[in-house]
Amino acid sequence: MVNPCEPLVSKLPCPPTHLALITANGKIITSISEGTPKDVDLAVDAAQKAYDTVWGLNVPGSLRSKLLHKLADTMEKYKEELAALEALDNGDTQRVCFVIEAAKSFDLGKTFDVALSLDVEGSIAVIRYYAGWADKLTGKTIEVGRDMIFLLGLHG
Secondary structure, eight states: OOOTTSTTTOSSOOOOEEEEEOTTTOOEEEEEEOOOHHHHHHHHHHHHHHHHHTSGGGSOHHHHHHHHHHHHHHHHHTHHHHHHHHHHHHOSOEEEEEEESEEEEEEEOOOHHHIIIIIIHHHHHHHHHHHHHTTTOOSOOOOOOHHHHHHHHHHO
16 A cells, blocks of 8 residues: 655655554554645535535435445444454543442443443444434424414423
């Protein structure tokens, strides 16, 4: 793989990098190039163009649902790898505060099992939840009479 920041490849300055570390021991997992303000502008412009042309109101809810289910299926397929990355990225300990009589703190290890069962599987469940709504929300409202609006305003 060619690194575009190598002096022989590009004369452009390389963006700063963020080091992803195993917080328990400081070992570097990888380095990630940080985005510049121009990168953010390009991403926002591309997202807006996609929304206006090939996404947003141009895509029926049934297709959005199908795509979200596909994302959840892919996450499910690679859930062990995602959990391993999540556990590594969060390190061996995580401070969790419990309020029991007086506030006490306990250090709990963020194990692979916790990352898998809570973080990854929870994320998959949320994606599937919204996939279920994608073809049910149409952006339309039910018209009601003025009396109903008044009642909803008083009691809602």
